[in-house]
Amino acid sequence: MSYSGHILPPCRWQYCAIQPALPLWKQIIEEDHRRFIIPSNMASRKSSSKRQANKDKYSVLLPTYNERENLPLIVWLLVKYFGESGYDYEIIVIDDGSPDGTLQVAQQLQGIYGAHRVLLRPREKKLGLGTAYIHGIKHATGNFIIIMDADLSHHPKFIPEFIQKQKEGGFDVVSGTRYSGNGGVYGWDLRRKLISRGANFLTQVLLRPGASDLTGSFRLYKKEVLEQLVDRCVSKGYVFQMEMIVRARQLGYSIGEVPISFVDRVYGESKLGGNEIVSFLKGLLTLFATT
Amino acid sequence: MTKLLEWLLGVSVVVTAWGLLTFDLLDLKVPQVYREVVWPMPVYLLVVFGCYSIATVGYRVATFNDCEEAAQELQAQIKEAKLDLKKKGLKF
Structure with missing residues (x-):
């Protein structure tokens, strides 16, 4: 009775595996490559003088899960702003087995922008954010690591500012902040703003961390500093980002801040429910008692 | 410590x-x-701290920047990116 096989929709992975179009899009991309070879060479020559003076390389880690809509856009924006500012970079996509085919899109992007710019380091299933960073760092060739969300809430236009800030002060960590200067948010209602500000105030009072945005995850780290921090951090979710900054202070690392505008998820939904608040408070108290 | x-x-x-x-x-x-x-001082301190907290959080919520422009810029760039990527052969 193979009836059930007809009722159950085939999973997306199977779809992709039997898609005959796979070699076709590769062909398209290769053709495209040939077409773009001249302009890309010219572009690299133009900025080579800037690059020679500056051997720093920036590895952007993008942990993804079901971001097939957002990933091409974020990669496009990264390429745009890194291209304009002339810094050397690579984008490492760490996809945790997204069922929506994020990895396939990432492969296409690799075809478009080249394997030295877009690196794919997928994992089989959803494992924590901390381990995604460890996984990404292992494969990163840059001496600086940039961590950001792939859902477009963090805009790559701020990255040159992060880099500038880092160079100015020689900081170990540069953190984006929604809470000071021209920083801000878009798409938050009053309730969300109140919870965010309240949680931030409570954290500032209890932990005195010396950074204004603790739960944000748009940051630039020196590679060895990030390695140290990830090793020591045990929390999950929002608290993980907070722990990273608190531990950084504890270990005596310097922290610079750049105001950023946070535009809440364009595609997909962001959640802030009771569960998040409870786990945030638990994490906060844990840090309070242990750091 | x-x-x-x-x-x-x-x-x-x-x-x-x-x-x-x-x-x-x-x-x-x-x-x-x-x-x-002195004896009611702890209560005074608590009340003062509570007022300070409410005032600070309230002020910060009221002055939390709404980045309208950033959102519009992003939307425009998304359109531009989609067009450009389609041209480069990306299948969404």
Whole structure:
């Protein structure tokens, strides 16, 4: 009775595996490559003088899960702003087995922008954010690591500012902040703003961390500093980002801040429910008692 | 020293000072007027801190920047990116 096989929709992975179009899009991309070879060479020559003076390389880690809509856009924006500012970079996509085919899109992007710019380091299933960073760092060739969300809430236009800030002060960590200067948010209602500000105030009072945005995850780290921090951090979710900054202070690392505008998820939904608040408070108290 | 210990230390210093003055434990012969001022002090401090907290959070919520322009810029760039990527052969 193979009836059930007809009722159950085939999973997306199977779809992709039997898609005959796979070699076709590769062909398209290769053709495209040939077409773009001249302009890309010219572009690299133009900025080579800037690059020679500056051997720093920036590895952007993008942990993804079901971001097939957002990933091409974020990669496009990264390429745009890194291209304009002339810094050397690579984008490492760490996809945790997204069922929506994020990895396939990432492969296409690799075809478009080249394997030295877009690196794919997928994992089989959803494992924590901390381990995604460890996984990404292992494969990163840059001496600086940039961590950001792939859902477009963090805009790559701020990255040159992060880099500038880092160079100015020689900081170990540069953190984006929604809470000071021209920083801000878009798409938050009053309730969300109140919870965010309240949680931030409570954290500032209890932990005195010396950074204004603790739960944000748009940051630039020196590679060895990030390695140290990830090793020591045990929390999950929002608290993980907070722990990273608190531990950084504890270990005596310097922290610079750049105001950023946070535009809440364009595609997909962001959640802030009771569960998040409870786990945030638990994490906060844990840090309070242990750091 | 953890933040918890720092807090406990701070609180115990304040409580000790308050206890010494209010109950005159060291026999300092603190004038009655001072004692009357000191004994409700913890409550005053709490109320002041509460007001400060509410005022600060309220002010910060009220002045939280709404990045309307950033959102519009992003939308425009998304359109541009989609067009460009389609041209480069990306299948969404």
